[in-house]
Amino acid sequence: MATIKDIANKLGIAVSTVSKGLNGASDISNDMRQLVLDTAVEMGYATKKMRTTTTRKVCIFIENMDYENIDQFGYDIIVGFKLSAARRHWEVTVIPSSLTLQTDEKYDTYMLKNGYSGAFFLGFTLHDDWVVQLNKTTVPTVLLDNYIERNNHVGYVGTDSEEGIDLAVDHLKELGHKKIAFLNGSKNSMVSDQRYTAFVNSMNKHNLIPEENLIEYGYYVPDCAKYHVPSFLKNGATAIICASDLIASGVITEVTEQGLKVPEDISVIGFDDLPIATQLSPALTTIRQDRVDLGKSAFLLLDGLIHHITTSKLLLRAKFMKRQSTAICKERTREEN
């Protein structure tokens, strides 16, 4: 791994100048400091410094995800992460990703400059500049719900969608439902892909037919329901599994607008178990992601990566939460009478 001397040699400057650049001394120019930092990152010096630093600092970058209110998805994840970090005496900074953050600076340079030993990415997409850079980073980094291939410094934490969707199908089949629809989140998301595959596999496993006209991609917002619920109903769906509680809340609204009742006419299942799930009417049957545990696990994984344990994936159990938005299928009741 590169030393300060290697960096000095490469740039043809004095070791003391490199040291000033790395340590943020004020008597060198900003341009020189930037050059030193970029070269240090390029030569793999970054990791070494981060791993031997005495202040133990990590950060959470967050975008496309609400987290400031206890009702919101990111809130508990951050709580869990901070709890685990505090137990090991790590300092955590939460940094909302701004428009300029990712364009102003390379990820590794930013981390080195600010003395962070590692980061947890929440809500980023695979197209983000910094996520693209993760293919080559040497900074220990954990992503929620996104996976980077073949880089030992990056890990992925999430909830087991396969088991989660399977629990939902299992429950609906027991209630006599056969025409089960699936309203997924947005396309081009790893989690949406996982849930799509999980739905098709689970339907087949239960000897039910995953019908193409009962499977749609939407977005992770309630509003998407109105574009898909009408055709689900027209195509005979008696139950709708949703890729999030927010989508499910939109589905309940839309089913009601169409003059039908949840759960008497249509059963609805969510995913996440946000606080909103118990506040909906009827209270939402859903698949729980334990967000505090997601945060705790993310820190454990990051701590492992910092100590060179190359975990690539850590999945938490999904938990089935039975509430009032699912009921015995009407067709079954009719058949039995």
Added chain:
Amino acid sequence: MATIKDIANKLGIAVSTVSKGLNGASDISNDMRQLVLDTAVEMGYATKKMRTTTTRKVCIFIENMDYENIDQFGYDIIVGFKLSAARRHWEVTVIPSSLTLQTDEKYDTYMLKNGYSGAFFLGFTLHDDWVVQLNKTTVPTVLLDNYIERNNHVGYVGTDSEEGIDLAVDHLKELGHKKIAFLNGSKNSMVSDQRYTAFVNSMNKHNLIPEENLIEYGYYVPDCAKYHVPSFLKNGATAIICASDLIASGVITEVTEQGLKVPEDISVIGFDDLPIATQLSPALTTIRQDRVDLGKSAFLLLDGLIHHITTSKLLLRAKFMKRQSTAICKERTREEN
């Protein structure tokens, strides 16, 4: 959760007798002690006691796996587990599974009786009595390379076979190989299934054909090579990926017996990176499972389960180790000349 009083009420005996039974006092009969323990386990008292115990003891059960010598697969896994456990002040006992261990006593009862808070299972199969009991256990338990559905108390740790096999195919494709054979481990093993799927997916991804007569299941021993290598060669294979280094060692022997050379005529890749990999002639190109990290991760997962973090799966990166058993495909050399 059940209290001592609940157990006493259920059995119609005094609380003091229950207490004696749970704490191993000598003035009650063995039969009564067994009855008290079995009832305690049935009523879910076990977990509570284990989780509040002052001696922090966990154990590793091991069968079908060599571990006593540094060259053997289990050795480093146990080292890693003990290292992580020691850092958190947990005592670890290694218990080889005997013929009678699993039949003499239920798993949960054994754990309660011996004051273990959790266990790591190494080398067990899904048919083992105790593994079957894991569907319902309330004892925090981690399995290497085996997965139990829908029980929040059980987790699975392993190496990412998908990425591992993909690295092997990638390497061979770069060397110009097209007719790549895959000699898998035994059928009815979760890991063999994963590696089979990984091989087929990776071949397709690389625009190569996974040919049925170039894919076979063997056993995780060198000897299985002689049953499959001759037909691989007859069917035109120029490279053979093996599901373990031991299988690969058998393949090298068999290729040589057939009058061909590794890697000049046939490239061979192993899986595991056991110490034997560097001692073979030629030294074996292989996919490394970091066994110390597997052990460390297993303890971290177990520690999480004991503290109610319901991780279900933890996967480590597979690492590609280039050595001398792979070379440019002869056909390619010929085509280019």
